[in-house]
Amino acid sequence: MLEGGRNLNDMMEIKDEVKDAIRCGMPVVALESTIIAHGMPYPENVETALAVEDIIRKEGVVPATIAIIGGVLKIGLSEKEIEYLATAKDVMKVSRRDFPYAMAMGANGATTVSGTMIAAGLAGIRVFVTGGVGGVHRNAEKSFDISADLTELSRTGVAVVSAGVKSILDIGLTLEYLETEGVPVVTFGTDDFPAFYSRKSGFKGSCSVSEFEQAAGIMKAKWDLGLSGGMIIACPVPGKFEIPLEEMEVTIDKALKSAEREGVRGKELTPYLLSTIKELTGGKSLDTNRHLVFENARIGAGIASAYAKLERR
Ligand code: PSU
Ligand code: MN
Numbered sequence: 614m615l616e617g618g619r620n621l622n623d624m625m626e627i628k629d630e631v632k633d634a635i636r637c638g639m640p641v642v643a644l645e646s647t648i649i650a651h652g653m654p655y656p657e658n659v660e661t662a663l664a665v666e667d668i669i670r671k672e673g674v675v676p677a678t679i680a681i682i683g684g685v686l687k688i689g690l691s692e693k694e695i696e697y698l699a700t701a702k703d704v705m706k707v708s709r710r711d712f713p714y715a716m717a718m719g720a721n722g723a724t725t726v727s728g729t730m731i732a733a734g735l736a737g738i739r740v741f742v743t744g745g746v747g748g749v750h751r752n753a754e755k756s757f758d759i760s761a762d763l764t765e766l767s768r769t770g771v772a773v774v775s776a777g778v779k780s781i782l783d784i785g786l787t788l789e790y791l792e793t794e795g796v797p798v799v800t801f802g803t804d805d806f807p808a809f810y811s812r813k814s815g816f817k818g819s820c821s822v823s824e825f826e827q828a829a830g831i832m833k834a835k836w837d838l839g840l841s842g843g844m845i846i847a848c849p850v851p852g853k854f855e856i857p858l859e860e861m862e863v864t865i866d867k868a869l870k871s872a873e874r875e876g877v878r879g880k881e882l883t884p885y886l887l888s889t890i891k892e893l894t895g896g897k898s899l900d901t902n903r904h905l906v907f908e909n910a911r912i913g914a915g916i917a918s919a920y921a922k923l924e925r926r
Pocket of ligand 1: 645647648651652653724725726727743744745746747748759760761762879880881882883887902
């Protein structure tokens with residue numbers, strides 16, 4: 614076990630290229646690692662993680678994939694570390710709640726949206742790209758299962774670029790929760806709040822923009838006002854890879870029933886549903902998941918560049 618008394622500098626290790634970019638006010642995009650360790654099977658998880666970093670680099674932005682390795686919070690991973698996270702069996706899923714234990718015990722941990730927002734906030738990274746944010750689960754009135762991602766969005770100042778929230782959730786209740794917590798939900802290039810695998814959920818966000826600069830402007834205004842917390846920037850999956858909502862609903866229903874039969878609960882539920890849905894769709898949902906992350910990466914990089922320009926002014 615590690616000795617006590619570590620300060621933040623000892624606990625956190627920022628990769629050189631990320632450190633340089635932050636110091637010079639160049640754009641950086643944070644990336645999560647739960648999607649690598651618990652959200653996708655091997656080898657698609659590694660391929661996706663590396664491809665996402667590539668997309669961000671091609672836009673002139675520095676990617677910083679975030680995870681805990683041996684009790685050190687890493688901001689920016691090497692290819693080897695990504696490969697390790699994607700294959701190791703002992704990787705914890707780390708949200709705000711799990712952070713202290715993982716750090717103190719020298720554990721390996723993949724950070725969720727909540728965990729990655731905390732890390733990005735500590736490192737001074739304002740834009741974070743993921744697949745889908747967690748939210749209020751269906752039947753939450755009985756299970757109380759509401760993702761820590763939502764409370765994190767109300768307290769940590771990072772913009773999360775996603776394809777909305779996963780449609781395994783109760784999207785309507787999730788949006789109500791975000792409104793209560795004062796979290797802007799900005800739809801990008803559409804008026805419809807996307808539903809992860811599908812372009813439309815039947816709900817709207819709180820506002821909609823179509824330019825990177827507009828999204829960056831909302832971020833700047835929020836934080837210039839001293840309003841704490843983050844925001845969601847929601848981008849629909851490209852039409853070519855979409856699975857329509859009605860088709861998805863049948864599959865999600867089957868996956869939820871199977872989770873109930875097997876008594877899957879707590880932090881295991883989301884990974885279980887994602888992998889069951891992948892089996893039920895014959896791999897199609899995984900393909901959709903990968904391409905929606907690619908799209909989010911392109912848009913997130915654009916927003917990070919626009920935000921860096923605003924900050925330099
Ligand atoms: N988006 C994906 N795949 C994932 C996740 C998001 O495309 O695996 C992860 C994120 O890390 C998110 C987590 O924070 O699922 C939500 O888990 P829970 O519902 O247990 O809070
Ligand atoms: Mn949960």
